[in-house]
Amino acid sequence: xxxxxxxxxxxxxxxxxxxxxxxxxxxxxxxxxxxxxxxxxxxxxxxxxxxxxxxxxxxxxxxxxxxxxxxxxxxxxxxxxxxxxxxxxxxxxxxxxxxxxxxxxxxxxxxxxxxxxxxxxxxxxxxxxxxxxxxxxxxxxxxxxxxxxxxxxxxxxxxxxxxxxxxxxxxxxxxxxxxxxxxxxxxxxxxxxxxxxxxxxxxxxxxxxxxxxxxxxxxxxxxxxxxxxx
Amino acid sequence: xxxxxxxxxxxxxxxxxxxxxxxxxxxxxxxxxxxxxxxxxxxxxxxxxxxxxxxxxxxxxxxxxxxxxxxxxxxxxxxxxxxxxxxxxxxxxxxxxxxxxxxxxxxxxxxxxxxxxxxxxxxxxxxxxxxxxxxxxxxxxxxxxxxxxxxxxxxxxxxxxxxxxxxxxxxxxxxxxxxxxxxxxxxxxxxxxxxxxxxxxxxxxxxxxxxxxxxxxxxxxxxxxxxxxxx
Numbered sequence: 001x002x003x004x005x006x007x008x009x010x011x012x013x014x015x016x017x018x019x020x021x022x023x024x025x026x027x028x029x030x031x032x033x034x035x036x037x038x039x040x041x042x043x044x045x046x047x048x049x050x051x052x053x054x055x056x057x058x059x060x061x062x063x064x065x066x067x068x069x070x071x072x073x074x075x076x077x078x079x080x081x082x083x084x085x086x087x088x089x090x091x092x093x094x095x096x097x098x099x100x101x102x103x104x105x106x107x108x109x110x111x112x113x114x115x116x117x118x119x120x121x122x123x124x125x126x127x128x129x130x131x132x133x134x135x136x137x138x139x140x141x142x143x144x145x146x147x148x149x150x151x152x153x154x155x156x157x158x159x160x161x162x163x164x165x166x167x168x169x170x171x172x173x174x175x176x177x178x179x180x181x182x183x184x185x186x187x188x189x190x191x192x193x194x195x196x197x198x199x200x201x202x203x204x205x206x207x208x209x210x211x212x213x214x215x216x217x218x219x220x221x222x223x224x225x226x227x228x229x230x
Numbered sequence: 231x232x233x234x235x236x237x238x239x240x241x242x243x244x245x246x247x248x249x250x251x252x253x254x255x256x257x258x259x260x261x262x263x264x265x266x267x268x269x270x271x272x273x274x275x276x277x278x279x280x281x282x283x284x285x286x287x288x289x290x291x292x293x294x295x296x297x298x299x300x301x302x303x304x305x306x307x308x309x310x311x312x313x314x315x316x317x318x319x320x321x322x323x324x325x326x327x328x329x330x331x332x333x334x335x336x337x338x339x340x341x342x343x344x345x346x347x348x349x350x351x352x353x354x355x356x357x358x359x360x361x362x363x364x365x366x367x368x369x370x371x372x373x374x375x376x377x378x379x380x381x382x383x384x385x386x387x388x389x390x391x392x393x394x395x396x397x398x399x400x401x402x403x404x405x406x407x408x409x410x411x412x413x414x415x416x417x418x419x420x421x422x423x424x425x426x427x428x429x430x431x432x433x434x435x436x437x438x439x440x441x442x443x444x445x446x447x448x449x450x451x452x453x454x455x456x457x458x459x460x461x
Contacts (some may be wrong), residue, residue, distance in 0.1 A: 009454045010367050011330075011375030011414040025372065034414075036332055036372035038454050053458055055370020056258060056277055058335075068461050084277040084339040126288050127337055152370065160298070 008035040008050055015048050023049030039152075040209065053209065057083030057151040057181040059129055061120055064138070066146065066179035067131070069114045072107045079118065079131060082181040087129035089118060094133045115141040115185070117177060135201070137177070138183060144175075144187035145194045149205035151182035156208040164204065164214065171221035172197040196221070232386030236396050237266075238264055242438050244380060244392040247446060249360070249453045251368040259369025263361035265380075265392060267351035272361035277339035290398040291333035295343040297358055303350040319355050326379065326410040327360050327422035332372040341371055352395040353381045356408050358362035359420070368457075376450050377419065379410035381440035382435045384427050389435050391442045407432075407441040413447030416440065 008014050014026065015033035022028050024050055025037040035041070039052040059065075059081065067079035070086060077094065079087045091099055094116075095109050110116065117138050118131040133139065149157060156166050157178055169176050174188035174197045184201050188194040200217055207213055235241065244265025257273035264270070280286045297319040298408035301308050312320075323343065333342065343365070347357040359379035366373060383390060384405040385397045398404050405425030411418050427435065 007455045007458050009376065009451050010373040011412065012431050012451070013414070027374065034374065035371060036374065038458075054259065054368065078382045084279055084336060086279070 006041050007039070008041050009038050009092060010036050014041050014050070019046060022048045023047045025052060051155075052152045054150055055152055057081070059083060059085060059087075059120055059123060059181070061123055063120045063180035064117065065120065065181040066115060066141070066183035066185055067130075067175065067181070068118055069110050069116065070110055072110070072112060075101050075106070077106070077110055079116065081129070081131075082148075082183065085127050085129055087118075087120070087131045089116075089131040089133065093121065093131065096134075115146060117141060117179070117185070135139030141185055144185050145198060147182060147184050147186065147198045147201055149182050149201060150208075151180065153205050153208040154178055154180055154182060156213070157184070157204045159214070164217065167214070167218060168197055168200045168221065171218075172200070176201075232388045232390075232402070235385075235390065237394065241329050243397060244442050244445060245360060245394070247449055249364060249449055251364055251453055251457050257365075257369070259367070259371070259394065261361045261364035261368060263357050265353050265357045265360075265366065266394065267349055268347070268353050268357045269349040270345055270347050270354065270357040270361045272343065272345045272358065272365040274362075274365045274371065275342040275344070276369075277336040277341050277371065278338045280338060280340040285337040287332070288337055291336035291339040291341060293324050293328045293331055293333060293343065295320045295327070295345070295362065297323060297345050297347070297355070299347045299350060299354065303347050309353050321357070322420060322422070323359055323362060324356060325426045327362055327366070327377055329417070329419050330363075330374045330377055330412055331366065332374060335372055339447050341366070341369075351397075352393050352406075353408070355379070356381050356410070359410050360446055360450070364453065367450075367454055375412035375414050375417075376447060377410055377412055378443040378446035378450060379408065379420070380439060380446060381406055381408040382439040382442065383407050384425070384431055384435065389438055390440050407435055407439070409436070409443065411440060411443040413444070413450070416443075 012035045014035045024121045035050045037050045037052040038052040039050040067081040070080045071078040076090045122130040172193045177185045186194045186197045248261045248264045253262045254273045260273040343362045347354045356379040363377040383393045383399045386402045405427045409419035
């Protein structure tokens with residue numbers, strides 16, 4: 001994965017032919033396909049895309065994210081989801097019960113500074129983002145520890161079919177939720193477990209583009225387990 | 231007659247170029263770029279929401295460039311704060327970079343480009359554009375192409391690449407032409423001319439400039455690729 005030929009820079013011609021479909025990070029100029037980002041070239045079938053090494057979070061519909069309540073208004077909350085755009089969540093999408101808005105101060109449900117797991121329901125053309133908390137696992141986060149990684153490295157942290165995140169969870173005995181916006185919520189019985197998991201997450205963030213990352217992580221977690229037993 | 235360059239370079243040889251990326255931890259992307267004794271740091275913030283809201287464009291984002299020379303960067307102390315010249319160079323940088331940044335992907339936002347010249351020996355706007363282009367790539371801002379920039383000119387009767395301050399102040403007269411050019415497509419997005427030059431000489435200067443820009447472009451590509459483990 002770390003071969004130079006796989007690493008592309010903006011403006012580099014990375015493919016040719018009209019039958020190739022440009023994905024994210026790729027544009028077409030005539031027959032040539034041009035990378036627009038610094039990242040790894042990725043071919044799957046006819047689609048060609050570039051997986052970026054960095055950058056801000058670009059929201060997509062259906063993403064599960066971790067956000068922070070920024071402001072409370074009459075019938076909705078404003079949520080900071082990282083990246084250039086902030087999001088809104090309405091009372092009906094956030095609270096299961098009936099609320100008489102005239103009589104209730106909705107900050108009793110979520111107040112400024114609260115962290116929530118939510119799903120992006122809709123993105124309008126003018127980039128106003130609507131969130132929903134109706135769905136399994138979508139809730140307010142209590143306790144635990146939040147750390148952040150680059151949003152482009154989220155797929156690497158999760159791994160194939162969740163292999164990477166599962167191995168971190170199992171080795172550290174923690175519950176971890178990864179938001180597509182790069183925020184990671186870690187909850188363990190012991191504080192040390194949480195710290196250890198956070199260290200592993202930070203390592204994925206740092207070395208995400210290198211060979212043998214899974215082994216490195218396993219080694220790191222394995223070593224610490226041995227130390228604990230002694 | 232300008233027979234030999236003050237620093238013994240060939241007439242079409244640029245000063246030693248060095249570049250590094252990700253030098254400012256708190257920025258989304260950053261780069262350090264030096265052309266001989268001209269040294270620049272560029273940092274990117276964003277894309278982020280643009281305020282005040284009335285200047286937001288619902289169809290595209292905005293690139294905003296700030297160029298600043300530090301007080302100690304030149305021989306005489308430069309008065310701090312943006313001068314007429316610095317505001318103008320900010321605009322020049324924006325015009326040089328904006329055609330290659332795919333800002334349509336980020337409506338209502340702004341990408342802030344800050345450049346700080348901490349040591350100046352002519353060619354600061356060129357070095358700033360090169361650094362900004364690298365920093366934009368480092369920040370993951372989508373771009374159609376990388377931008378390289380270099381100054382060419384006429385010192386005495388010779389066409390030279392990458393003028394130093396001493397050459398710009400040459401007593402028999404010097405013409406300075408900063409050029410910004412995209413690496414792959416070789417589109418010129420910025421060209422200024424200060425002085426006198428004939429059409430033939432100008433054409434020759436453009437060729438020399440193109441060569442200089444390509445050299446910088448190759449280095450930019452190398453630096454970006456090397457950062458992520460590939461050699």
